[in-house]
Amino acid sequence: MKIRFAAEAKAEIAAFVLDEGGKLPVAAHQFDEASGGLLTEAASTGRFSAKAGQVAVIVLPKGSAAKRAVLIGGGPPDKRDGRVLERIGGSFIKSQGASGFKTASFHIGDAEMAAQIGAGMRLAAYRFDAYFTKKKPDALPSLNGVTLISDDTKAAKAAFAPFDAAVDGTYFARDLVNEPPNVLYPASFAKRLEALETHGLEVEVLGEKEMKKLGMGSLLGVGQGSVKESKMAIMRWHGGKKGEKPVALVGKGVCFDTGGISLKPGAGMEDMRGDMGGAAAVSGTMLALARRKAKANVVGLVGLVENMPDADAIRPGDILTSASGQTIEVQNTDAEGRLVLADVLWYAQTHEKPKAIVDLATLTGAIVVSLGHHHAGLFTGHDEMADALTKAGQASGERVWRLPMGAEYDRLLKSKFADMRNIGGRAAGSITAAQFLKRFVADDMPWTHLDIAGVAWVNGEKEPTDPSWASGFGPRLLNQWIADNYEG
Numbered sequence: 001m002k003i004r005f006a007a008e009a010k011a012e013i014a015a016f017v018l019d020e021g022g023k024l025p026v027a028a029h030q031f032d033e034a035s036g037g038l039l040t041e042a043a044s045t046g047r048f049s050a051k052a053g054q055v056a057v058i059v060l061p062k063g064s065a066a067k068r069a070v071l072i073g074g075g076p077p078d079k080r081d082g083r084v085l086e087r088i089g090g091s092f093i094k095s096q097g098a099s100g101f102k103t104a105s106f107h108i109g110d111a112e113m114a115a116q117i118g119a120g121m122r123l124a125a126y127r128f129d130a131y132f133t134k135k136k137p138d139a140l141p142s143l144n145g146v147t148l149i150s151d152d153t154k155a156a157k158a159a160f161a162p163f164d165a166a167v168d169g170t171y172f173a174r175d176l177v178n179e180p181p182n183v184l185y186p187a188s189f190a191k192r193l194e195a196l197e198t199h200g201l202e203v204e205v206l207g208e209k210e211m212k213k214l215g216m217g218s219l220l221g222v223g224q225g226s227v228k229e230s231k232m233a234i235m236r237w238h239g240g241k242k243g244e245k246p247v248a249l250v251g252k253g254v255c256f257d258t259g260g261i262s263l264k265p266g267a268g269m270e271d272m273r274g275d276m277g278g279a280a281a282v283s284g285t286m287l288a289l290a291r292r293k294a295k296a297n298v299v300g301l302v303g304l305v306e307n308m309p310d311a312d313a314i315r316p317g318d319i320l321t322s323a324s325g326q327t328i329e330v331q332n333t334d335a336e337g338r339l340v341l342a343d344v345l346w347y348a349q350t351h352e353k354p355k356a357i358v359d360l361a362t363l364t365g366a367i368v369v370s371l372g373h374h375h376a377g378l379f380t381g382h383d384e385m386a387d388a389l390t391k392a393g394q395a396s397g398e399r400v401w402r403l404p405m406g407a408e409y410d411r412l413l414k415s416k417f418a419d420m421r422n423i424g425g426r427a428a429g430s431i432t433a434a435q436f437l438k439r440f441v442a443d444d445m446p447w448t449h450l451d452i453a454g455v456a457w458v459n460g461e462k463e464p465t466d467p468s469w470a471s472g473f474g475p476r477l478l479n480q481w482i483a484d485n486y487e488g
C-alpha cells in the first residue's frame with residue numbers, strides 16, 4: 001500500500017481526524033454541507049467521541065465528491081505521542097483497508113503528525129499470506145494507497161522518509177519471524193541477508209569451518225544436533241566518519257528451538273520458529289539504516305543455528321569451550337540462546353572493536369511472565385544507555401523496561417565442573433540469563449541486553465499496527481536510538 005502526500009486529492013474515501021471534544025475540521029465542511037450535516041451528526045451521536053482510534057463511517061449521498069466519509073478519533077491533541085499517532089493511522093487501515101474502495105484521502109493538519117500517521121498506516125497494512133493458495137477475495141485488501149493531506153506537503157514528505165525506512169525494517173523483520181522453519185534456516189536466512197548488499201550494506205557470512213577455526217565451540221555446540229549448517233552473518237553500514245568505531249548490534253538467530261535433548265513440550269512448540277527474533281530485529285535495523293542513509297557506523301552480527309535433538313546433539317553435562325576461552329557446563333540444552341550469543345559477543349568485540357553493544361534475543365520464557373507482551377526486558381550496568389534506550393522506546397512505540405543485575409545473581413551460575421553453567425536455577429531466570437551474557441562482555445564496554453521473548457510475536461489480541469503474528473520488534477527502537485545518539 002502506497003502512502004502519498006499532496007495538498008489535495010480526489011478519492012473514494014475522504015477521512016478526517018477529529019480532536020476529542022473538538023469540532024469537525026474545516027476540510028470536512030464541504031462534505032458535511034453536501035450531505036446535509038451527516039458528518040456533524042456522526043461526530044456527535046452514538047458512542048463516537050473521537051477517542052484515539054475510534055472510527056465512524058458515513059455513506060455519502062450520490063453526486064458527492066467521495067463515496068464515503070470516515071471520521072477517525074484523534075484523542076486529546078496534547079496526548080498524541082508516537083504510539084497514539086500510529087494507532088490513528090493503523091485504525092483507519094484496519095477499518096477501511098479491505099472496504100472494497102481503492103483510494104483514500106486522509107486529512108490531518110500537522111505535517112509531522114501526518115508523517116507518523118502514515119507510518120502507522122503502513123505498519124497496519126502489512127500482510128504475510130504468501131502460503132495461502134485459496135484466498136477469499138472479500139478478505140483481500142482493496143486500498144491501493146492513501147494520500148495524506150496536511151498544511152505543508154513538503155515538510156510532511158521529508159518527515160515521513162525516516163519513518164518509511166524504519167517501517168521497511170519492521171516489514172523485513174516480520175517476514176523473517178513469520179517464515180516457517182523449513183523455509184528459513186541458517187543458510188537461507190544468511191542468503192536473505194546477502195541480498196541486502198543491493199542497499200549498500202556490506203555482508204559477510206561465516207560457515208562452520210570458519211567458526212571452528214575461531215574456536216566458537218559454544219555456538220557450534222548448539223548447532224551440532226542439526227543437519228543444517230550453522231552460520232554467522234556480519235552486516236556493516238558505513239554511514240559515519242571514516243575510522244570511527246561502530247555501534248554493534250548482536251542478535252540471537254535460533255531458526256528453530258526444539259529445546260534439544262532437554263526437549264520442549266509439544267504444545268505451542270511451533271512458536272519457536274520465531275526464536276530468531278533477535279537476529280530479525282538486527283537485520284531489520286540494518287536495512288532501515290541503509291534505507292535512510294544513516295550518518296553512523298553500525299555493524300550487525302547474527303548467530304544463526306537450529307537447536308535439534310539428535311544422536312550427535314549436545315547433552316546435559318557436556319562442557320563446551322567458548323571462543324573467549326571460558327568453559328561452560330551445559331545443564332539444560334534448552335538454554336541455548338546464551339550459548340550462541342556468548343560467541344557472537346566475543347566476535348563482535350575482538351573483530352569489530354565497537355564503542356557500544358546492544359544484543360537482542362528471545363532469551364527466556366521468564367521475561368514473558370515478568371513483563372508480558374508490552375515491554376522488552378532491558379539489562380545493563382550502564383545507566384546512560386538504559387535511559388537513552390528507554391527514551392527511544394517511548395518515542396518509537398517499542399518500549400523497554402529495565403530490570404536489575406548484580407553479583408548476587410551472577411553467583412547462581414557457578415558450576416562444579418567448569419567456569420560456569422548455562423542455567424541459574426528457578427529464581428530470576430531472565431536476570432541470570434543476562435548475567436551469563438555479561439561474562440562474555442569486557443567490563444568497560446557499554447553494553448545492553450534486550451530480552452524480546454515477550455514482544456517478538458503475540459498470539460492474542462493486538463494493536464491495529466501489529467496485524468500479523470510477528471511484531472517485527474526492534475528496528476524502530478534501534479533506528480531511533482541510533483538517530484538520537486550516534487548521528488550528532
Ligand code: BES
Nearest residue numbers: 332334335336362363364365366423453
Ligand atoms: N527460546 C527460549 C525462550 C522463549 C520462551 C522465547 C518462550 C519465547 C517464548 C529459550 O531458548 C529457552 O528455552 N529458555 C529457557 C531457559 C531455561 C532452560 C533456563 C526457558 O525460558 O525456559
Ligand code: ZN
Nearest residue numbers: 257334335336
Ligand atoms: Zn531454548
Ligand code: ZN
Nearest residue numbers: 254257275337
Ligand atoms: Zn531459544
